[in-house]
Amino acid sequence: MGKTTAVATTRPQPPESAPRIPGAAARPPRRERRPLWLMLPAGSLLVLVILVPFMLALWMSFLELDQYTLRQWIQAPLVGLANYAEALNTSGLLHSIWASTAFSVLTTLIAAPLGILAALTVNGRFRGRGAVRSIYLVPYVLPSFVTGTLWRIVLQPAGAVNHLLGDLGLGGDKQWLIGGQSFWTLVGVDVWASWAFIYLMALSGLQTISRELYEAAALDGTGWWQRIRYVVLPQIKGPLSLGLLLATLHHFNNFTLPFVLFGMPAPDAVNLLPMNIYQTSFQSFRFGLGAAMSVVTLIIMTIPAVAYLRSSRLDASPQEVEA
Incomplete structure (x- = not known):
């Protein structure tokens, strides 16, 4: 009778793990050392220019x-x-706050669609696009003093605007720089001077939109307005929001343009907050x-x-x- 031998079977043991260092898992990843001392010159300048005067x-x-x-x-x-x-x-002060708020909000609301439409017109490729982009930047690169002086000459009672209105039969005897017309004159001039900034911010956002999104929208059969609403505006929300905020704050604190355009004392309708502060500080002392x-x-x-x-x-x- 044959002799049987039992073969012992052993289960595979899991591999031994590496030795664990106490506290290693709880330690956060080490960040690279940042040379914060490089910020010292800029920080010192900010302190001298902003913090000390404040x-x-x-x-x-x-x-x-x-x-x-x-x-x-x-x-x-x-x-x-x-x-x-x-x-x-x-x-x-309360009247100046109200006038500055109304002026800044109205100017931004009017300039924003103009800037967005201008950015859309030069977003695609066409011959002469660089020249058109440069022309759009003319109001932005002109200093506020030059803009105010130019429009002050044009809007005089015997200026070019009244001559043009008289030739068109719309009346050429309007007083644009005094009375109730002064507020809307300031809004119109500042819109002309500021829409190019919104155009720059919107164009920077449009350049980041991939062509695949436009192609996918075209395949879905979307129209022009739907493409603007559901593709373009959500993609440029970040830079456009920043541009609207900066533009509104700039209009609210704008001093040079109304000062050059209307002089001192300014009409009550355009007695903005910076104008009121200037008159209180440097004329009433x-x-x-x-x-x-x-x-x-x-x-x-x-x-x-x-x-x-x-x-x-x-x-x-x-x-x-x-x-």
Whole structure:
């Protein structure tokens, strides 16, 4: 009878893991050392140009600083919040805030579609596109002083605009720079000077849209307006929103254009916040009151900027926020 032998079967053992270093898994990945000292020159310049003047203006807003106390302004009488109370009650600040807000919002709302349409006209390839793009930039590259001087000459009672309206039979005796017409004159001139900035921001966003998106939209049978609404506008939302914010803040704080266009004292309809601050500080010599009005202006301009930064952070992905 044959002898049987049992063959022992062994299960395969899992491979031994590498030795674990205590605390290695919990340690965050090491970031590269960043040479933050390279920011020192720019940071110092920002402190000297922005932070120091702001602190001085904030301190001046609590002083009774005028032409009599300017020479010893450090020892000027401390009045606390009296300048802010006077600014809100008797200096016309609330009217200037309303005029500046209406002017900045209207100008941006009118200039935005003009800039977007201009960007769409030069987004595709055609002969002479570079020349057209350069022509579109003419209002943007002209200094505000030149723009204001040019339009002040054109809009005089005996200027080219009234001559043209008279030749067309629409009346050539309008007063564009005084009275109730001055507000809409300022809006129209600033729209002419600012739409090119929206055009630049919109064009920068259009250049990032891939051709595949346009081809997919064409295959779906979308029309021109649907393509603009569902393809173009969502893709340029980021740069366009930034451009609208910067344009609105620039209009709100615009001083050179209305100052050159209307002079001082400006008509009541265009007594914008920068004009009011200038007149209070350098014509009435109420430097403390003008500083208080400047601080209020800074607070007002900070609100939309903070709202935009917060919305941009919420829209960003977690990886972009961590970076």
